[in-house]
Amino acid sequence: MTLSLRTVAFIFLTFLVGSAAAQFQPQVGQAGKDVIWVPTPDEVVDRMLTMAQVTPQDFVMDLGAGDGKIAIAAAKKFGARAVGIEYNPDMAKHANANATAAGVAGNGPGKALIRQGDIFQTDFSQATVITLYLLPALNMKLRPQLLAMRPGTRVVSHSFTMEDWEADEISTLDGRRAYFWVVPANVMGNWTFEANNQRMDMALEQTFQKVSGTVSLAPIHAGLRDIRLRGPFIQFAYVGQDGVRRDFTGRVSAQKMEGSFRDEKGAEGKWTAAKK
Secondary structure (H helix, E strand, C coil), rough: CCHHHHHHHHHHHHHHHHHHHCCCCCCCCCECCEEEECCHHHHHHHHHEEEEEEEECEEEEEECCCCCCHHHHHCCCCEEEEEEECCCHHHHHHHHHHHHHHHECCCCCCCEEEEEHHHHCCCCCCCEEEEEHHHHHHHHHHHHHHHHHCCCCCEEEEEECCCCCCCCCCEECEEEEEEEECCCCCCCCCEEECCHHHHHHHEEECCCEEEEEEECCCEEECCCEEEEEECCEEEEEEEECCCEEEEEEEEEEEEEEEEEEECCCCCCCEEEEECC
């Protein structure tokens, strides 16, 4: 068999590229664009993905992917589609080689792909789970984009917080912490609320997932009790002028809310709300 010069040149170039990739070995503490590289221990990776309750239906994006271990674990152990974003091109090649060695290289369910890129220039709005191991200042720089994501998106950070956006869960393992948040819906403002054949005004104040508010029961404004907002899901209660407590559960969808209620005497019904 005779090989053309072009074929020989291609094989030689491929060998050189492969050899260069094989020679690259990341060093703990090596400088990156905004952070140094320190790998997350395997048991912490597992806990982070477990906290986020990752499933094969999820699209996980790891911002600052390093050697790819979080994306690889999301694909291999949890069956998710996983994409990591890594600024260092040599590290990105190394991470994809790790994905290949783990048998999960690719772009799709149960696959992991590491893309070379800048996390601050990356569109991650379609992810259902975001994982991070960055510095506090970088978490805060990303926070507006995270809060603008689809309500219910899950975010997990190794070691570092989001300051006054309090975590929904903190797990500790061998002295290391993992922080978990669910992106809350935006419910702050004034709403027209209808339930039990009554139309009322409802006013909600919001600080991240923490909500307080009132509902108008002329001539008073009754305080809402036991309010909980988790992603797009909301629940609250109030005691009416008749002295009966009513508990409401529902879902937020942009400028509307709707759901069902039940009072302490067993009566049930539907409710809706529209943002003014």
